[in-house]
Amino acid sequence: xxxxxxxxxxxxxxxxxLLLLGLPGKLQAQSTEDASTTEAQSQPDSTSTNQxxxxxxxxxxxxxxxxxxxxxxxxxxxxxxxxxxxxRQVYNQLSNFxxxxxxxxxxxxxxxxxxxxxxxxxxxxxxxxxxxxxxxxHRSQNKSELSIPLLIQIVTSQTPGIGLxxxxxxxxxxxxxxxTPYTPPKPGTVTSPPAEAPxxxxxxxxxxxxxxxxxxxxxxPTP
Numbered sequence: 001x002x003x004x005x006x007x008x009x010x011x012x013x014x015x016x017x018l019l020l021l022g023l024p025g026k027l028q029a030q031s032t033e034d035a036s037t038t039e040a041q042s043q044p045d046s047t048s049t050n051q052x053x054x055x056x057x058x059x060x061x062x063x064x065x066x067x068x069x070x071x072x073x074x075x076x077x078x079x080x081x082x083x084x085x086x087x088r089q090v091y092n093q094l095s096n097f098x099x100x101x102x103x104x105x106x107x108x109x110x111x112x113x114x115x116x117x118x119x120x121x122x123x124x125x126x127x128x129x130x131x132x133x134x135x136x137x138h139r140s141q142n143k144s145e146l147s148i149p150l151l152i153q154i155v156t157s158q159t160p161g162i163g164l165x166x167x168x169x170x171x172x173x174x175x176x177x178x179x180t181p182y183t184p185p186k187p188g189t190v191t192s193p194p195a196e197a198p199x200x201x202x203x204x205x206x207x208x209x210x211x212x213x214x215x216x217x218x219x220x221p222t223p
Contacts, residue, residue, distance in 0.1 A: 005149065009150060013080055018100040039211075046116065050151060055086075055090060055200050056090060056093060056094070057090075057094075058126075060090055060093065060125065061090040061094070061123075061130075062085050062092065064083050064084075064086050064087035064130075065082045065083070065084075065087050065126075065129075065130060065133075068080045068083035068087065068133065071083060077137055077141055080137050080209065081134065081138070084130050084133055084134040084137065085134065086221060087126075087130040088127055088131050088134060089132040091123045091124070091126045091127035092123075092124075092127045094123040095117075095123040095127055098116045098117075098119040098120035099116075099120040101119045102116040102120055104213075107182065127157075127173050128153075128154050128157050128158060129164065130162055131150050131153060131154055132150070132151075132154055132164055132167065132168060134150055135147040135150040135151050135154075135168070136171075138150070139171070139175070140168075144175045147171065147175065148172065148175065148177050150175075151169075151171050151172050151175075152168075152170040152172070154168035155168050155169050160182050161182060161184055162223040169182055171173065171212045
């Protein structure tokens with residue numbers, strides 16, 4: 001065998017050995033990469049899981065209210081109106097459902113009935129808060145005609161003498177829809193109803209601790 005052939009064969013042998021020595025490292029790197037890819041694919045997407053939470057929940061209503069507050073701060077009033085309308089619908093539907101459960105358990109399970117009564121009250125109050133905020137946004141847009149029915153609903157749902165109902169009636173005074181301010185009765189004073197009360201299809205305001213009559217269930221809100 002010539003010296004030239006020996007050199008050529010030696011070179012081929014060295015290249016072959018180098019290839020064999022480098023192959024396990026490549027295989028190991030590829031296996032590690034495949035394992036990492038498989039593990040990443042098998043892990044749940046936390047963002048997707050959070051977004052899949054039903055909007056028809058108290059948490060969903062709170063999220064909409066928070067987004068509405070952010071839109072108001074950014075003076076994006078059209079977006080705020082959309083968020084508040086959705087929040088109002090969510091809380092109204094929840095209040096209706098809890099009221100139905102309260103009625104179903106009344107006389108059967110006092111604990112379950114009381115728990116659902118409380119949730120019906122709480123969600124109806126949150127609905128009225130969203131309604132009041134929506135009325136204020138309409139006023140800021142110089143659309144008082146849209147605020148009036150919302151404010152009247154709050155006065156009817158709550159009571160015009162205290163809390164949110166009182167604030168809603170004060171807004172009606174500022175708008176000019178009513179011109180008689182509310183004067184609370186003095187202690188010990190017995191008030192009598194008007195001689196001829198006008199007909200009304202609205203339910204009477206609930207007494208303190210009484211479950212309010214729900215509004216008609218609106219269409220399901222869009223996320």
